[in-house]
Amino acid sequence: MPYVNIKITKEGASKEQKEKLIFGVTQLLVDVLGKNPATTVVTIDEVDMDNWGIGGVQVSELRKKSKS
Amino acid sequence: MPYVNIKITKEGASKEQKEKLIFGVTQLLVDVLGKNPATTVVTIDEVDMDNWGIGGVQVSELRKKSKS
Amino acid sequence: MPYVNIKITKEGASKEQKEKLIFGVTQLLVDVLGKNPATTVVTIDEVDMDNWGIGGVQVSELRKKSKS
Amino acid sequence: MPYVNIKITKEGASKEQKEKLIFGVTQLLVDVLGKNPATTVVTIDEVDMDNWGIGGVQVSELRKKSKS
Amino acid sequence: MPYVNIKITKEGASKEQKEKLIFGVTQLLVDVLGKNPATTVVTIDEVDMDNWGIGGVQVSELRKKSKS
Amino acid sequence: MPYVNIKITKEGASKEQKEKLIFGVTQLLVDVLGKNPATTVVTIDEVDMDNWGIGGVQVSELRKKSKS
Numbered sequence: 001m002p003y004v005n006i007k008i009t010k011e012g013a014s015k016e017q018k019e020k021l022i023f024g025v026t027q028l029l030v031d032v033l034g035k036n037p038a039t040t041v042v043t044i045d046e047v048d049m050d051n052w053g054i055g056g057v058q059v060s061e062l063r064k065k066s067k068s
Numbered sequence: 069m070p071y072v073n074i075k076i077t078k079e080g081a082s083k084e085q086k087e088k089l090i091f092g093v094t095q096l097l098v099d100v101l102g103k104n105p106a107t108t109v110v111t112i113d114e115v116d117m118d119n120w121g122i123g124g125v126q127v128s129e130l131r132k133k134s135k136s
Numbered sequence: 137m138p139y140v141n142i143k144i145t146k147e148g149a150s151k152e153q154k155e156k157l158i159f160g161v162t163q164l165l166v167d168v169l170g171k172n173p174a175t176t177v178v179t180i181d182e183v184d185m186d187n188w189g190i191g192g193v194q195v196s197e198l199r200k201k202s203k204s
Numbered sequence: 205m206p207y208v209n210i211k212i213t214k215e216g217a218s219k220e221q222k223e224k225l226i227f228g229v230t231q232l233l234v235d236v237l238g239k240n241p242a243t244t245v246v247t248i249d250e251v252d253m254d255n256w257g258i259g260g261v262q263v264s265e266l267r268k269k270s271k272s
Numbered sequence: 273m274p275y276v277n278i279k280i281t282k283e284g285a286s287k288e289q290k291e292k293l294i295f296g297v298t299q300l301l302v303d304v305l306g307k308n309p310a311t312t313v314v315t316i317d318e319v320d321m322d323n324w325g326i327g328g329v330q331v332s333e334l335r336k337k338s339k340s
Numbered sequence: 341m342p343y344v345n346i347k348i349t350k351e352g353a354s355k356e357q358k359e360k361l362i363f364g365v366t367q368l369l370v371d372v373l374g375k376n377p378a379t380t381v382v383t384i385d386e387v388d389m390d391n392w393g394i395g396g397v398q399v400s401e402l403r404k405k406s407k408s
Binding site: 083094095107110111112113 | 211251254257259261
Binding site for chain 5: 182
């Protein structure tokens with residue numbers, strides 16, 4: 001009965017991509033730890049790029065720089 | 069001074085229902101552990117049904133099947 | 137299929153008290169939102185009093201002051 | 205490589221204010237613990253005032269009372 | 273730069289199993305979303321079985337019943 | 341009434357260092373957003389180095405390599 005929370009920046013992940021994440025993580029817990037998939041819960045948080053920082057800088061700013 | 073986070077699927081919980089969750093959880097911590105309600109914090113996350121999976125399947129898909 | 141995380145300071149909550157928290161929160165979600173208890177998950181984190189602060193002060197220090 | 209999650213009520217924090225939070229927390233971890241800022245991650249959750257409670261009352265209700 | 277938190281019951285997962293979870297989730301995010309593994313962070317919380325409930329019952333009690 | 345959770349690897353942070361983190365984050369929220377420190381809560385999770393991964397590798401392994 002594991003619980004997994006995945007946080008990613010909000011950059012247009014599709015319903016199909018989210019489905020793959022949910023299925024893949026659930027299967028991983030079955031394969032590695034023998035967990036019961038029926039009670040394995042996965043949630044995905046999509047975080048605005050202004051609200052995510054790495055190295056002290058907002059991702060929204062990092063993305064601008066990497067494009068210029 | 070407990071902190072409680074409640075995650076539910078985003079399916080139209082009303083302001084009154086959220087109020088009942090917040091009040092009820094706070095009261096539970098007073099009753100069971102004698103916690104001070106004044107510093108008990110509760111947050112509710114409403115998660116899109118595409119972003120919540122159980123048994124490796126998105127809730128948005130589970131809801132479709134249960135209706136058909 | 138809600139997921140609830142309860143954080144409390146580590147001050148000797150008994151197994152029975154934790155059972156009451158788990159049962160009580162699960163029942164609250166049934167009563168208020170009609171959620172299925174079978175897939176409702178509750179986890180409790182007990183946090184060391186040095187690792188919890190309110191008002192900028194560690195709970196371990198607040199407890200000392202309230203006793204003196 | 206710390207990870208910090210900041211939850212605040214959704215009340216119009218600006219991009220610049222979020223930048224200051226991200227930079228400030230990252231710098232604090234460098235100053236206090238000597239952590240590497242390059243792998244320090246900060247996320248900010250802005251929570252609807254109906255979904256945040258303290259003392260068993262929604263912040264949306266507390267704000268009304270403090271204005272009246 | 274995703275952040276993933278995996279919560280499992282504390283039942284003796286080995287260092288090697290944890291390594292497989294960390295590697296597997298990181299690779300999944302590369303495969304599905306093209307994320308940069310170098311800044312993908314995974315943490316695992318092992319939760320005492322008294323502190324985890326499903327269906328309103330502690331896992332420590334569920335385990336006893338399934339053995340009897 | 342913000343809530344902040346800081347996750348760091350368990351590598352012997354002292355009580356004084358944790359106090360500085362709690363005080364510093366609380367003050368940052370006062371300075372940047374004008375939040376009330378009295379209801380600002382900070383929790384620190386110290387995560388075992390086997391349970392923290394970056395770049396798909398456990399921190400316990402990364403620390404070994406950086407020393408050799």
